Amino acid sequence: MGFLYSKTSWRLSVDSVRGLARYPLLLLALFSISFALPRMLPGDPLQNMAAGGGQDALIALTPEARAQLMAYYGLDQPLPVQAGRFLSQTLHGDLGFSISFTRPVAALILDRLPWTLLLIGVGLLVAGVLGCVAGLWAGYQRGRHQRLSVALLLAGSLPDFVVGIVLILLLGVMLPVLPTSGAATPFNACGGGALFGCAADVLRHAALPGLALTVVQLPAFFLLMRAAALGELGQGYIVAARARGLRERSVAVRHVGRNAVLPVITLLGLRLGTLLGGVVVIETLFAYPGLGQLTYQAALARDFPVLQALFLLGGIAILLINALADLLRRGIDPRLRLEPAR
């Protein structure tokens, strides 16, 4: 046994090192994609200054002014030079200067990040917890109460913006109980140190977009948890647990739930990418000033510095979350600790 253990540890170390060695390559690929993607879009940041909504207006961007701005933002340089500058600035902690927002990109992202974290946090937490509990319960029902599954399947197939519009109509217009845009009431709730009022106001504004995200995300968690629970319920150790006289709640939570939640944790990491996409739609629809709305605005404006920073940071966040999910799975399931890292 001792020989086997040490061999496994050795393999684990080698695999871990191999796993870590992949990260610089991944980062380099991520960096290249982040730089290239915005520049593959038609148009350039200074080409179109349109308001949308059919209210484009006259901007006196003369050829001279345009050339001056191109030079100022380094857009007149060859692409390799621009890429080198992006890399060098990023390594020095400088994400550049936004062309359309005329602000440092890092400050822009830091201002918007808390709103998106709040939304994603609310959306994932509620969807994850509710989805897991409901999925476990549905798994226990073994095929009964199919209506819930069908309803959630339908909800999960709806596009984000449809869910958002329906919620606006229901809870913002027909029954106007929640604000339909913005992240806080301007000038009022958060002034004068009224912390409780401020928090309540922020949560009220996050309610509708958070609910929209939850509705979109919940079915995936529910269905996966239900399928995993069904699979676990047929296992011999469940029969053994019951034979030992364990209470059903204990069997459900400590045995079925604990094992069934593993793929859900994997899903959590995988869903982050789609969640970021969903946040773009939801934040834009609700005029919610987070990173999703910033991405949309920057894409429309072809704001290269903002887009490349958002893509790079988004990619890094997904890598980190997946690594974290991997660690979490290993923490929950001792069997995985003996498997080599992949």
Add this chain to the structure above:
Amino acid sequence: MDSRGGADPGFMTRTIISRRDALKQGALLGAAVALSACGPFARSAQPAATPGKRLTLSWWTDTGYPSPFTFSSLGPGGVVKETLLFDSLVWKDSRGFVPWLAESWSVEDQGRAIVFRLRSNATWHDGHPFTADDAAFSFRYFSRHPFSWADLTPVASAVATDSRTLRVELPQPFAPFLNNIAGVLPMIPEHIWSKVSDPLKFQGPEAVIGTGPFVFNSYTEGQGAYLFKANDRFFAGRPAFRELAYVLLPDAQQPLALKNGEVDSAFNTAYDVQARFNSGAYRVLKTPPHSIVRLVFNVNRPPFDRVEFRRAIAFGLDRAQIAQRVIHGDVIVGSPGIIPPETPWFRSDLRQYPYDPARARALLDQVGYDRSTTVQLLSEPDTPDSELVRSMLSEVGIKVQVVTVDPKTRSARLKAFDYQMSLAKHIGVGGDPDFLRRWYVTQPFSAFEFGNVMHRPDFNALAVKQSTETNPGNRKAIVDQMQGILADELPTLALYHRRIYLIHRESTGAHWFNTWGGIMDGIPLLENKLALVSR
């Protein structure tokens, strides 16, 4: 627009005329290099001052930090806020130019010099006096660091000849000088900006110190929330509101927010929406039709290189029906001369293109159009107009494929002339007619100027001539000829002209009015600072 505007679009007959003279003569046209001197505000509505009150307006995008160099160039929302903090040499009320930081001005050297006499009582928000040195500095600074709403190419120099006199010299007369430069360029304090080498990165309390009726208080990035406070030192009266707030609201949600009491005004282009508000506690300010919806033709590519084909499209479209289906009322069919009605430069006796499918088919036969071919219509998302155009043209035998792209892609393709026809919706056609020169003669400034092309040297010559013609009557005659050529050639077809409906709560006490020729140059919005100031 008042009758004066239509009667005489210019005033360039004497070195200095008084305001009263100008009124008598109907000399309004603010487009010429003009002269007028008089006390401001006589013609503008007077709002009732309500100290301690906040007025809350809405806009659908965050328009950035409101310094003259950092506000967002996406639409007019940013520049309009900037005008509430900063002032220009002249301004406009409902009937034309009024003295502003300059109390009078005169034209010298056959239109090659304009001498401004500046106010003695104007001060910056930080208490420093406004002087001619500040004005001259502003011109110099903006020539090095361009202001995105004013092209200073026509200006050779600006010099302070004494503490209250500014002399601006031009290499040649520039007819729209007052409208496009003196009434647009914000004056900035030399004692602050002379130390700033990178104005794009200069943000903070000092960057928003102007002479305007409101003082910057706060801006929340991303949330588009602005709070301005009344400037008690304002040189031209007392701000009617102690606070002016802007909140960000998607345009579709603005009427609901107005109803819920969250804002005091809402913006809309649909006739039926505003009609629901025009009573009770609300009023609607209807702007002149300064917004246009049009088709742009690439006359370099067949079959659009044939004028008969372009005319067939015009006859084949029931433009009144398109407007009715999109804006649901108050239909104004597009003028073939582009310049909209209810503006002083509008010419009505042009070649017209009423809906006539038979004539459209005959013209297609005349040019031997192959009805099996398909032409592409470049369009932005959310524009029902494109589908209506496609449907109507298919009935006369022109198959249309609608290609929907985002605004940037559209303008990139227009700029590269990679299109056959494109749908455009924009403002900017209700101000000075010099925009027609930029569309067809010079390099384009902005998105909606891309793609405009016409091969008529006589039009180009007229376009250049009107920009230097300082006699208003002569200039109007030239602009009329230009509209005649546009109506004959149809390089672009105006489908319809749009009004903007500004729904507002009557009880606020603000007396909104339509600015002559739009705020600055053709901006059909209500936030003219004169509506927010009482004497």
